[in-house]
Amino acid sequence: MVDKVPVVYVAGWGRSGTTLIDRILGQSPDLMSLGEVGLLPERGIMGGELCGCGLAFQGCPFWTAVGERAFGGWDQVDAPRMKVLFHDLGRVRHDLLPRFLVERGDYLERVREYLDFYTAVLVAAHQESGRIPIDSSKHPTVASVLARSERLDVRVLHVVRDPRGVAYSWTKAVTRTDAGAGSHEEITRLVPERSGWIWLRMNAVAGSLARKASGYVRVRYEDAVADPAGVLGGALERLGLPSDGVPGIGPAGEIDLAACHTVAGNPSRMRVGATRLRLDSEWRTALPAGTRRRVGLVTAPLRKRYGY
Template sequence: MLFLGGLGRSGTTLVERLLGELPGVCALGEVVHLWQRDLRDDERCGCGERFSACAFWQQVGKHAFDGWANVDVDRVHALRDAVERTRHIPRLAASGTPAADVREYAGYYSRIYTAAAEISGARLVVDSSKHSALAHVLRAAGDIDLKVVHVVRDARGVAYSWTKRVARPETDGAQEMTRYSPGRSALLWNAHNAAFGLLARRGVPVRRIRYEEFLADPRAALIRLADFAGLTLHPTDLDFLRPGHADLRVGHSAAGNPMRFTVGRLPLRHDDAWMRSLPAGQRRLVGAVCGPMLRAYGYPLNPQEAR
């Protein structure tokens, strides 16, 4: 399976949607949120149906747990709180046999991935949960052939995105997506990205991609990702990519940003609004906090050089 990781607002949903158009790929969205948003809150799947009415997810639940009613959501939440937090990464990354609670928590995800692959007939399942701690947890599942795509975006663009008000369509506009201050998002950007570097040092195959480069040539980027995931593509497999946009089919993302509901034409354009709209003081703050890693990832510290 392929895990898409990185701090939120880095472009993972776009990468997931485009990967999901490839033959043999089943894109599941952010499975980490399935337990609350779908099982408890019955929010809408990417196909537009409520989770409880989505035939795909109901089949997955039947195959994985003999029905979603058999999942102890309270237990899953307790396990998540005990092991799947950024502060637990040093323990998760330690060598030796993973703790029993880590293996138990990873097992829930393993059963979903296996069921989704069998129901869809896919050779590759994609989880865009993003969370670095969850990626470390999945190492504990011996039956998961884990590969990770680490999606990086300029920290200043990420910071600007976190300041914007974005309605959550699955709540019919009643709720907005979480917002962070630039200082908070800068600290999170450092922590999450460093955690994926640690994951690579623990022997997990990790491929880092820069969101900006992905958008510049999505066709070439998808070919490279498919090769990394062990998929062989034919030229016609990328016919959904057009100059400046992609044509998307209905998907079954369990959770994620509003792009998961997009069907049909999806514009593919570089978003550099942060260069104009993020106040200079906040740009300098984020640049100072994230400077070493920005340089390591090839981003110029002078925003004008990023144009």
Template structure:
């Protein structure tokens, strides 16, 4: 979804900025354009605009602040009406690193909207306290059993030249995380932050309509010509500059858009039942059937 939004006018997709500090500034992994972070012209300009140079960023300080304020266990306090002065100072300092990146990316790209596809719900709660960020959240929901199956798969991280793999979780842990993060985004909405929820399955049923809806939500006007990159079951993608995220961020050209329900057949029955039981209340709330047999098969 981040990649498709990035094809719209006045929108710049940045990838998962939560990982920028370690994977890009420190480890110099590859940008979505294929170049090393240090060699990517776009990110060079962003770093100069935001900090004078990426070398001026105190990564140790960012990591220390992250450990202090950006944890799931801190969400109840972050979601409160007020924060203690000391904690508020740390939260705002941490958020300021992100705000500088967003503002610089907007200035360099000329975009009115930047998309950070970081999936950490605690980070969204931190950004709520940033005075210089107009935060709007797109809450993408997928069937918990599909998410659990995805997290069990072994997937190489190509930006690390195949020497590392994407994080994996057991179905039980995936179920707990699915509950926690989705509930956290619901709480964010109750605290007055604009949150637009969209189901993965809904998005792939009609990507054109979904993108129109999300563009309107973001305050971006689009025309039929702006959506010409979308075809019948595919999208034509240009080179992007995602700093981190799913390996598909390196995809360029024609990308098939199809609903993936492989979990219905591939996730063992016992694991399906476990995840379904743990996530049952929220699955129902999001309109998912508890019986996998009722899930439509992909075409």
């Protein structure tokens, strides 16, 4: 019987603070931030974008070693195929529809193919670092796929944030500074009401992971920013993982972030050094009242359950 590799999977919806929480957790000597591993084929192997350490993916010693361990080199991976499978298998309808409507045709064959690739990456990252990998890919349906692995022990950290704050964040222009020299690509922006619908669906499916993963804890972004050591350390403890290494907030309200090997995520993953933690509540005044009401109405069932 092969020992399973524990994995912390950060699930939720974008602009909910998942990158920051991933980075804070990764400061622990027992855990390692990998960023959004689901995007590794597209952003790393194919795109050659920057690792969180500041080097291009192909030039990063850590990821080069992981590729050698897992596949004998990244050139042995059909990256375009893995990119397609990530976006295909990550659709939330796969967890919202009855299984007999989803698991038709070659669905299970595609799951096995993708699971073999993804598992090999996470196991190799664990072996290379000696630490528990953190995957902040967010997609709850991908977490459902990973939970089927016989080699992974998936523990889910479900991160939620007030949907009105998330909706406002999706309206802001964010330039990708992690895509390499000279890149001026902007991250997609969304209409607030559309963000609200996606927030509802993604978090509903993420909540169902409590029945599928070997561990599940939900935390609020607002609470984690206010007390990272207490909230995130407590979450790790409830997941049955080492919790003593999560850093607290310094006297000036900052937290020290060391360089990491995140393969993709919000551009803030590149930030290193003293980082001031503050609750992003600009939406309370910047998001028009009518829009706040509409987003609140769309998300009401889960928003109230989460205490917003």
